[in-house]
Amino acid sequence: MLYQGNSLHAELSDGIVRLVFDNQNESVNKFDQQTLLELNEAIDIIASADGVTGLLISSGKSTFIVGADIMEFGPTFKKEPEDIIEMVGKANSIFNKIEDLPFPTVSLINGTALGGGCELVLTTDFRVCDTKGNIGLPEIKLGIYPGFGGTVRLPRLIGLDNAIDIIAAGKSLRAEEALKQHLVDAVVNKDKLDLAGTKILAQANAGKLNWQAVKSRKTSKLALNNTEQMVTFTATIGFIKAKSRGYPAPVEAVKAMQKAAGHGRDKALAIEAKGFAKLAKTSESKALIGLFLNDQLIKKKGKKFGTIAKDVQKAAVLGAGIMGGGIAYQSAYKKIPIVMKDIRQAGIDQGMGEATKLLSKLVKRNKIDNARMAEILSNINPTLSYGSEDFSDVDIVVEAVVEIPHVKKAVLGDIEKVCTPGTILTSNTSTISITSLAEDLEHPENFCGMHFFNPVHRMPLVEIIRGEKTSEEAIATTVAYASKMGKTPIVVNDCPGFLVNRVLFPYFAGFQGLIRDGADYLKVDKVMERFGWPMGPAYLMDVVGMDTAYHAKEVMAEGYPDRMSDNFRTSLHVMYDAKRFGQKTNQGFYSYTTDKRGKPKKNVDPETATMLASVMSNGAQDFSDEDIINRMMIPMIIETIRCVEEGIVDTVNEADMALIMGLGFPPFRGGALRYADHIGLQALCDAADKYAHLGKLYHPTDSMREMAAAGKTYYND
Numbered sequence: 164m165l166y167q168g169n170s171l172h173a174e175l176s177d178g179i180v181r182l183v184f185d186n187q188n189e190s191v192n193k194f195d196q197q198t199l200l201e202l203n204e205a206i207d208i209i210a211s212a213d214g215v216t217g218l219l220i221s222s223g224k225s226t227f228i229v230g231a232d233i234m235e236f237g238p239t240f241k242k243e244p245e246d247i248i249e250m251v252g253k254a255n256s257i258f259n260k261i262e263d264l265p266f267p268t269v270s271l272i273n274g275t276a277l278g279g280g281c282e283l284v285l286t287t288d289f290r291v292c293d294t295k296g297n298i299g300l301p302e303i304k305l306g307i308y309p310g311f312g313g314t315v316r317l318p319r320l321i322g323l324d325n326a327i328d329i330i331a332a333g334k335s336l337r338a339e340e341a342l343k344q345h346l347v348d349a350v351v352n353k354d355k356l357d358l359a360g361t362k363i364l365a366q367a368n369a370g371k372l373n374w375q376a377v378k379s380r381k382t383s384k385l386a387l388n389n390t391e392q393m394v395t396f397t398a399t400i401g402f403i404k405a406k407s408r409g410y411p412a413p414v415e416a417v418k419a420m421q422k423a424a425g426h427g428r429d430k431a432l433a434i435e436a437k438g439f440a441k442l443a444k445t446s447e448s449k450a451l452i453g454l455f456l457n458d459q460l461i462k463k464k465g466k467k468f469g470t471i472a473k474d475v476q477k478a479a480v481l482g483a484g485i486m487g488g489g490i491a492y493q494s495a496y497k498k499i500p501i502v503m504k505d506i507r508q509a510g511i512d513q514g515m516g517e518a519t520k521l522l523s524k525l526v527k528r529n530k531i532d533n534a535r536m537a538e539i540l541s542n543i544n545p546t547l548s549y550g551s552e553d554f555s556d557v558d559i560v561v562e563a564v565v566e567i568p569h570v571k572k573a574v575l576g577d578i579e580k581v582c583t584p585g586t587i588l589t590s591n592t593s594t595i596s597i598t599s600l601a602e603d604l605e606h607p608e609n610f611c612g613m614h615f616f617n618p619v620h621r622m623p624l625v626e627i628i629r630g631e632k633t634s635e636e637a638i639a640t641t642v643a644y645a646s647k648m649g650k651t652p653i654v655v656n657d658c659p660g661f662l663v664n665r666v667l668f669p670y671f672a673g674f675q676g677l678i679r680d681g682a683d684y685l686k687v688d689k690v691m692e693r694f695g696w697p698m699g700p701a702y703l704m705d706v707v708g709m710d711t712a713y714h715a716k717e718v719m720a721e722g723y724p725d726r727m728s729d730n731f732r733t734s735l736h737v738m739y740d741a742k743r744f745g746q747k748t749n750q751g752f753y754s755y756t757t758d759k760r761g762k763p764k765k766n767v768d769p770e771t772a773t774m775l776a777s778v779m780s781n782g783a784q785d786f787s788d789e790d791i792i793n794r795m796m797i798p799m800i801i802e803t804i805r806c807v808e809e810g811i812v813d814t815v816n817e818a819d820m821a822l823i824m825g826l827g828f829p830p831f832r833g834g835a836l837r838y839a840d841h842i843g844l845q846a847l848c849d850a851a852d853k854y855a856h857l858g859k860l861y862h863p864t865d866s867m868r869e870m871a872a873a874g875k876t877y878y879n880d
Contacts, residue, residue, distance in 0.1 A: 165209060166205040166208050169188065170186045170201050171185060171201055172205075179215075179364060181357075191229045192224050192226075193228065193232040194278075196232075203257045210260065218264060219269050220261075220269070220270045221356065222274075225274060227275055228276055244437075247436075251311070251435075254279075258311055259428070267367035267374040268374075270284035273296075274296065277298070278300060281313065284298070285317060285320060289360075289363050291360055294351070296338035298346060298347065300313045300335075302330075305451045306412050307442045308416035309330060314416060316381050316428075318420055321345050323424075338350045400414060403417060408692060408829075415442055416438075446832075449880075450830070450833025450834075451833070453837055453880065460814070464654075469642075473636065473639075475644040476500075477502075477556055477557050478560070478644065479578075480504070482562065484513050486563050490591070492517065492539075493619050496522075496620075497647060500544070501542065501544070502546060504548075549581045554581045559641065562574055571600055575588055576604065585609070587610075587640045589611055591615050593614055593715065594718040596659070597611060597630035597657045608632050610632075611638055611641055612626065613627060613644075616825050624824035624825040625652045628655055653821050654813070656810060658809070659718050666802045668715065669726070669798035669799050671704065671716075673798045674704075677791065677795075678733070678778060680781070681779045682786050684771070685701075685767065687699060701753070704752065705751035705765075709739050725859050726859035734752075734774075737778055738751055738774075752768070753767065753768055794857070797851050800838065801867070803836060804839070804864060807836070815836045822834050837877070837878060840877055844876070
């Protein structure tokens, strides 16, 4: 044994050193400070050992290296930029030692090699991965870019265009795609990795593979002339800047590659490190790392629920159609058989059609084959009746019928009579009180809300709503089922709109107020999209559906009359009365046509401006971007804070995650409460006071003012 550490070990046999990452304290390999320290010691020993003809780097875990230890990012990124640059420099000096070894080197990648794991394999001369390989640089998603040489080595290895595509988007590549892009040199079955690596070393030492040329290419200037660089970088930076909507990391990554292009490895790494330290100190990085930690908290809470949850082996959904079909698809796709019940054959056909359409897309993209599609569809049992044989062994039921209280109550009463007493019943309601829906049930303790977001297969969030009589077992089982479906469940308490819709409608109210005061809806949409929202409020209302929004707004107004009832005619009233319900009728704020892929294409409708003029109190007015953002965001932030203060949601972490996963809140801003911390509570209260005349939605709570006066924040990191 050449070296034995806690995170890795190395042994020499027949001239070949096998360096194996195998952290004894973790289920996966990560690049934490201890691992880097051991790697440095091991490489020094390997470099000075006699008779070495090659190095194979592999993993003793079920997957290679998942990346850096993100738990270390918080304290590290609080340091001064110079200290961060020094930390990155030390890591790069270790990686450079691997790249500079005087014999050929090969990485043997089983499974995942992300972030620092990918950057490690870029230091070796050759890379072999197994058929399940997944290699990439996702650092952009944490508000930073690769800091261990990724922006330097990747473009020199696979070409500038391909490297930008991977780094600026935070992509990872499957084995075959990595092979096509020359990120890896071979793909083999997992049990053949060592043999393949040994053969490559033999060919390299025999002069059949020019490993020295590979080293030279990675340590030299980028192989593009000045004109080629200028054309590529100018076009790319402009495109990414427009696409990233104020999110700095993708643009900064490309700029780092541009600055480093004319330099050799060491100078290029210094440029990368300086830019990395700059991004590490941004609010966006702090927010995105915070989201990762929030996600860990939610998963930890989910595991606690798992100790009392009933194992869901079979489910049912009542009400087919698009939503029911989406729920059935998601359950069946995750190998949980599901009964899909409707009262009409047309509904069954629509539900099965939705599942078939989604699966057909996966087949077309080679994500699954026809046999897997048939298997998934066979896990959906469509029915028009409450046959005892269909529902006798169901563990959980999701009611997804029309959003009318008495209809839902009737359906829930019917299904309760058919199922066994221990079956958990849930309602996929977006606004109706769970406590009120449980009033006529014999076992209200077995009932809770399970609010999916549309489209079900894409939206990660599921709100689990606790009614007054809901048992912890019902909550736990529903959380477990949502997790098993691949969703992120967040438990909230019952109130009008629950959490997500409750905070969405103050945001919409901000929009309605702007339109009343003469704002251009097109400008408002553009400003909020530049802020980071995937779509502006007018476009979002078209997607939600004006009829759906109108109904939900009535529920909000009844529940919170002091701040959510309308005292003027709004643009929503105009659209609703004109039956311009949005995408579902091809007309709303925008008009819609179908593109080549069959998706709705948004078009500016000249009639809209005329229609909106009817609700403007003083004609068209111009508003600054700052005014638009404040009038849209302040009501949402304050209402989110109210939900935390009232105990509707347990933690600020869960509140922010719900907004990001359920509404598309800009992730790089971290959620409403993280954004409030970034602004500063005193500055937020001062801004809100400027708009106090607009109504109670703009009035900070007493607790907000107390926290502001004390200089407190919602997060303590």
